Amino acid sequence: MGRVRRQTRRVKEKNPHLDAKYYEQLYADKELMPSLFRISASTEKEVNRTWEIWKKYCALRASDPDPLQRLCNISVADLRRYMHWYLDKHNIKKLDTFYVRMRYWRMMYARKMYEKMDLIMAAEMKSFISTILRVEYDLSETAQVKPTMSVDDLLQLLHHFWALCTDYYPVERQRVQHALLILLMAYTSARPGALVEGSGYYNTNDCLKYKDIEIFEVRDSECPSRNILIMTVTLRIMKGKRNKGSPPKFVFHERDDNLAFCPILHVLGLAFADDAFASEWINCPEDLQTFQVPSHLQSLPLQWKESMLEIPVFRRAVSEGGQVITSPTKALQYATIANQNLRLGKSTGFKDPFRFYCLRRGAANAINKIATTAERNQIMGHSRAEIYDKYYINQVVGTDTQSAYLGTPSKDALINLAGHMNLTRDPEAPNSIRPDLRAVKLDLEVQALEDERAQLRADIIAKFGSIKSAADTALYDDYCTTLADLRSRKEQVRRLKLDKDWQGYFKNSSIRHIDEQRRGIAYTYTEVTPTFIFKEESG
Numbered sequence: 398m399g400r401v402r403r404q405t406r407r408v409k410e411k412n413p414h415l416d417a418k419y420y421e422q423l424y425a426d427k428e429l430m431p432s433l434f435r436i437s438a439s440t441e442k443e444v445n446r447t448w449e450i451w452k453k454y455c456a457l458r459a460s461d462p463d464p465l466q467r468l469c470n471i472s473v474a475d476l477r478r479y480m481h482w483y484l485d486k487h488n489i490k491k492l493d494t495f496y497v498r499m500r501y502w503r504m505m506y507a508r509k510m511y512e513k514m515d516l517i518m519a520a521e522m523k524s525f526i527s528t529i530l531r532v533e534y535d536l537s538e539t540a541q542v543k544p545t546m547s548v549d550d551l552l553q554l555l556h557h558f559w560a561l562c563t564d565y566y567p568v569e570r571q572r573v574q575h576a577l578l579i580l581l582m583a584y585t586s587a588r589p590g591a592l593v594e595g596s597g598y599y600n601t602n603d604c605l606k607y608k609d610i611e612i613f614e615v616r617d618s619e620c621p622s623r624n625i626l627i628m629t630v631t632l633r634i635m636k637g638k639r640n641k642g643s644p645p646k647f648v649f650h651e652r653d654d655n656l657a658f659c660p661i662l663h664v665l666g667l668a669f670a671d672d673a674f675a676s677e678w679i680n681c682p683e684d685l686q687t688f689q690v691p692s693h694l695q696s697l698p699l700q701w702k703e704s705m706l707e708i709p710v711f712r713r714a715v716s717e718g719g720q721v722i723t724s725p726t727k728a729l730q731y732a733t734i735a736n737q738n739l740r741l742g743k744s745t746g747f748k749d750p751f752r753f754y755c756l757r758r759g760a761a762n763a764i765n766k767i768a769t770t771a772e773r774n775q776i777m778g779h780s781r782a783e784i785y786d787k788y789y790i791n792q793v794v795g796t797d798t799q800s801a802y803l804g805t806p807s808k809d810a811l812i813n814l815a816g817h818m819n820l821t822r823d824p825e826a827p828n829s830i831r832p833d834l835r836a837v838k839l840d841l842e843v844q845a846l847e848d849e850r851a852q853l854r855a856d857i858i859a860k861f862g863s864i865k866s867a868a869d870t871a872l873y874d875d876y877c878t879t880l881a882d883l884r885s886r887k888e889q890v891r892r893l894k895l896d897k898d899w900q901g902y903f904k905n906s907s908i909r910h911i912d913e914q915r916r917g918i919a920y921t922y923t924e925v926t927p928t929f930i931f932k933e934e935s936g
Contacts, residue, residue, distance in 0.1 A: 439597020492536040544749040546759040567714040577663035586760035594728040604728040608706040613696040675700040748821040761789040846883040
């Protein structure tokens, strides 16, 4: 038996300089404030926006315009006045939306006052919103329709996108990017902000980059003599876990049955356009067939150039030298792709607006059928299982309850169709609805803003001689503000009128079809296939 070594505890020697006087003098020369709790950049942006709105409200009161002082002395009456003013000045229709705006107000209060709002005051705020304001401003408690896009809907969308769509893209690369974003959203159920530059992170260039994508050439498990490509995509900037933790990594493989469903094909197209591969022997698609996986290896990674690792995969169109090009470094922003989605959904003929969250909900419902709860949470980036049940489950019950009760075979195809966006799709709709410009001119608020703008312009011309000469004056600022309000209102009226006409078309189309068939004047619709003319290039 060996000798047991006695473990001796080391006693830290006392430092004679660390006495009471030392600790009393520590930070004595600094005015410190409590540390603020950490919030995301997007939340910080909303809190700052709320602070600016609060300052505008406080400026109305000449006797006490200081916004910080008003927060210090906040009373129930003043808080109620602010909520009335906010609803009068903003187009809030949903009760939940106003709850969110006031939650940001409470966060703003906590960050400015370094303390949370009194619980009694917060409870009074919520009670006042749910009773008095809800009734007075007719705030709706109904949830917004949340369409779910299935694989059949996706096939219809992509067929229209590639074969029939004539939507304009400033650069054709934008079209390929749009298709790849649709596929990645469907296959990963990611939030849009994990792929493109989100609204809360504008001008940060934080998005999916080449360093987040890896492509490997591997042997086909079904045919070992054949090599195929697989690809991994790491979602590094998921909500709540941006650039930290262990982000999920998704694996994709080639799709030979339908190339429109193959994300690797789209990534290769963008990579070749960017000359992104490190090997001097990979410059075009044919080069991928000129080498094999070595016999002693399982895969052959296709490396990116070091200069490409920090380059966004999805990039925006910019104007340069009188031409529109794809920016070599600036990320695509969410607002751009969101508008393209709405346009694509309408040109496809979907009744409901097409948004990326249609794909996210569709992916979530598909994943829920095969994955465990833990796996589903990892894929979707959820911290709690109940988030899926509350926000993502398809509103259309996916079980044939009628057949289940009767004990008959389930009609799954019909049940699935009822939950598809294709159920109400009408390809005639885009060509049947035209914007009514008269609605904009007849809007009373537009007319009032037009009169105000004309009066301000006349005042500026009379006083300064030209609009440009009035720059940096209060009158000029009022003119610019009124002009911006006028443009915003015109766009709002145009959009509301178009949405109303769109819903009206779908509401009355079935009546029209029945009427035409009973009168014997019905016709067979033929989807028009556009003719594309491509410029021939030599060599």
